[in-house]
Amino acid sequence: MSALDNPARRRAVERLRSFMAPEDLFVPDRMARIRERYLELARDDEFDSRVKKLKTGTFGAVDDKEASILIIVGESHAGKSSLIERGLGRDRSLDSYQEDGKPKMPLAKMSVFAPASLRNFAVDGLNLMLGYPVKQDMKRTVAMPKFRDKLEEREVMILWLDEAQNLLKTDNPLELDILANGIVSLVQNARWPIRIILSGLPELERLMAFEQIKNRAELWPLGKVAPGPTMKSWVEEIIEGHAEMTVSHDIKEFDEMKNTMVVADDFVARLAYAAGENFGSVMRLIRTAVHSGLTELEKQGELSSVVSVGKGDFAAAYRTIVGVPNAQNIFLAPNWRDLPGALARLPDADGGPTVEAGSTTPTAAKKPKPLRAGERRK
Known part of the structure; x- marks a missing residue:
């Protein structure tokens, strides 16, 4: 909400x-x-075309080679979120509705918070996005199957994850491989395959290094x-x-x-x-x-x-x-x-004093506190 x-x-x-x-x-x-x-921008039409491809890709059987993941990358303030929000928001086929008193969500969307992992993503998806409360310490091996089940129950067709680069905030190759396989498990779910839009900073392109992602994804860098x-x-x-x-x-x-x-x-x-x-x-x-x-x-x-x-x-x-x-x-x-x-x-030379706007008095430059793994600067 x-x-x-x-x-x-x-x-x-x-x-x-x-x-x-x-x-x-x-x-x-x-x-x-x-x-x-x-x-109105030319890239609005291109986004609509790419989403149409995602939607029509759900009509047939699961195909290992079809483009079932759209990865949109760009620098901060490149306009990624507003482009996607507007494009999906004007698509009435993705509006939420109720059937027999049960909520249905053709489109589910969520921002990924740092630090993130596949387990955190699944737990947040259940709690915050799908409205299905679970314990925060639920294990990944339980959370991911539950997440897939609830995506089916809510009849989600497209899942949009914004700030998705936060899923990659780890240097552990095993964790990254588990993440890539977890994403693929959603689009290749035999019972309820969905389509995924991932948006974030350029580092999100790292996902294309994983063969299981590359074979199923289209990468769209938003230019200058x-x-x-x-x-x-x-x-x-x-x-x-x-x-x-x-x-x-x-x-x-x-x-x-x-x-x-x-x-x-x-x-x-x-x-x-x-x-x-x-x-x-x-x-x-x-x-x-x-x-x-x-x-x-x-x-x-x-x-x-x-x-x-x-x-x-x-x-x-x-x-x-x-x-x-x-x-x-x-x-x-x-x-x-x-x-x-x-x-x-x-730029402040040699870490010396900086001059604030409207002032001629130097003030001591504060050294930023080091970030822990997975944290973002506020």
């Missing part, structure tokens, strides 16, 4: 809102509507997004279409071919560099820039006005996300190509 589907949490949120003045809800409510909008006309259209669509604001002239230039002002090449080059050419990071920067413009309206008490979004708003967005002074801000600095991109701070 997601937070949006949780009645108790909805009530708690409404209680918080009841104590806030209407003007305090203007910006968050408008941003919520903006974030609900989605840009480049500055150009398409990225310019994203800036215009989100600011003018989704947010109903205007693109400021300070991030535009005159296009002699079109005889009109368009989003500038230099600006989208900075935007792409700041985002590490990751689609999700580009979206985050544009929407955070919109939030900056709306916040300025709120400060001025002009909530009904239309405001433009420009260089200052993108600089504020980058500063908010990364925490850098203006000299290191990709949207302001003349030497921006010499600065680190991908929403990164300027």
Whole structure:
């Protein structure tokens, strides 16, 4: 159950809102509507095509060689989760339903938590995804058969595991082989074979090293997004279409071919560099820039006005996300190509002091605590 589907949490949120003045809800409510909008991309059609292949692969008998696993990989903020969530969410054949008073789930989905193992995955799948409570210390040899049984009982056809790279957080070759065989056991279950979508960071590609996975999987790496006309259209669509604001002239230039002002090449080059050419990071920067413009309206008490979004708003967005002074801000600095991109701070030489955004006073750099096996940085 997601937070949006949780009645108790909805009530708690409404209680918080009841104590806030209407003007305090203007910006968050408008941003919520903006974030609900989605840009149509060519890869949406490709995802639909790949899911169609998974679905139609369930029509016949189990085939050792058919593509029954789709592995989608990309860097953080590449847009993997939003792509899959939207694609599966608009497929009505995958909606949950009830039959004879029993819940049926054509689509089951879950994020894999670190540290993970095949046993943890099966136990979490039973408890959190399928709503079948079991003890946390259940043995793998019991949990996996039970998990397969409950997938059949809920009539799951497609299983989506997000953050699936957490299944590989071990250097034990035996554990990895057990994991690969466990995944295959789900798609090759003679009684109830399912199809699996695994999404995660590029390290998830390691699964393709296992012959039993490689023979049954398709790997789809989500590539980078480049500055150009398409990225310019994203800036215009989100600011003018989704947010109903205007693109400021300070991030535009005159296009002699079109005889009109368009989003500038230099600006989208900075935007792409700041985002590490990751689609999700580009979206985050544009929407955070919109939030900056709306916040300025709120400060001025002009909530009904239309405001433009420009260089200052993108600089504020980058500063908010990364925490850098203006000299290191990709949207302001003349030497921006010499600065680190991908929403990164300027590297700290020799572990010395760093300068926080808006400050000239160095602060001691904290050495991060070492991670234990299977842990992720919070």
